[in-house]
Amino acid sequence: MEVIIQDTPEDCARIGASIIASTLRRKAHAVLGLATGSTPLVLYREMIRLHAAGELDFSMATSFNLDEYIGLAPDHPCSYRYFMEENLFKHINIRPERTHVPDGNAVDVDAACKAYELSIRSVGGIDIQVLGIGTDGHIAFNEPVSSLGSRTRIKTLHEDTREDNARFFDSMDEVPTHCITMGVGTIMECRQLLLFAFGKAKAEIIARAVEGPITAMVPASALQLHQDVKIILDTAAARKLEHGDYFRHVYENKPEWQRH
Numbered sequence: 001m002e003v004i005i006q007d008t009p010e011d012c013a014r015i016g017a018s019i020i021a022s023t024l025r026r027k028a029h030a031v032l033g034l035a036t037g038s039t040p041l042v043l044y045r046e047m048i049r050l051h052a053a054g055e056l057d058f059s060m061a062t063s064f065n066l067d068e069y070i071g072l073a074p075d076h077p078c079s080y081r082y083f084m085e086e087n088l089f090k091h092i093n094i095r096p097e098r099t100h101v102p103d104g105n106a107v108d109v110d111a112a113c114k115a116y117e118l119s120i121r122s123v124g125g126i127d128i129q130v131l132g133i134g135t136d137g138h139i140a141f142n143e144p145v146s147s148l149g150s151r152t153r154i155k156t157l158h159e160d161t162r163e164d165n166a167r168f169f170d171s172m173d174e175v176p177t178h179c180i181t182m183g184v185g186t187i188m189e190c191r192q193l194l195l196f197a198f199g200k201a202k203a204e205i206i207a208r209a210v211e212g213p214i215t216a217m218v219p220a221s222a223l224q225l226h227q228d229v230k231i232i233l234d235t236a237a238a239r240k241l242e243h244g245d246y247f248r249h250v251y252e253n254k255p256e257w258q259r260h
């Protein structure tokens with residue numbers, strides 16, 4: 001794992017967007033894995049800025065999102081499809097038919113989950129996946145004790161996660177109880193992973209995920225087994241890392257050409 005610590009979320013976003021830009025320059029038809037939540041917003045703003053500046057072209061790209069709430073229509077303001085349209089898709093030139101978000105309104109959810117896995121496979125897999133982390137260590141919506149080999153499936157949301165995400169809804173009662181999420185195993189098959197975390201509320205779980213044991217109790221700790229993962233943190237989210245100084249030293253001494 002490469003741990004990159006920067007002063008601000010904006011600095012982290014610049015690094016993330018530049019990695020995504022070099023992926024798309026190398027492979028115009030790259031498959032992007034995208035995430036929701038407040039963390040990736042700053043990254044999406046930077047990607048939009050690069051696109052407007054003519055430095056990022058999504059015309060051949062495909063995207064797959066990690067997860068979606070069950071029971072919310074795509075045009076519901078709290079659905080992840082709506083989030084993606086508002087915060088990224090409508091501002092860039094990705095073709096709408098090449099953007100994929102699990103269908104939270106599917107009649108046969110199990111079949112929809114299997115079809116999602118198949119469509120990822122049919123385009124050759126995900127080249128680069130953006131991730132955030134929940135305060136309980138979840139990635140996508142893989143709550144603690146999710147199998148580290150899990151695939152796209154229905155999950156029951158933890159009450160803590162529902163409470164964390166209630167800020168996007170008018171009331172706690174409106175927060176869905178279930179979701180469709182890519183599994184930890186699905187995420188581990190992506191060729192490259194970029195996990196972002198900002199703010200002191202994430203410091204404890206980042207230390208457990210990066211420096212603690214690999215355990216289904218902290219699904220993000222599975223990333224320790226991935227061969228190409230960057231953990232991109234602001235100073236506040238990095239402050240509980242025992243080896244923070246070492247991670248900074250490694251990054252600062254990397255040759256420029258190896259940086260992204």
Ligand code: GLP
Pocket residue numbers: 035036037038039040066067131132133134135138139140141161165
């Ligand atoms: C949700 C999403 C996750 C995200 C997490 C953290 O649960 N399903 O993909 O990483 O929230 O959200 P935030 O970035 O708002 O802290």
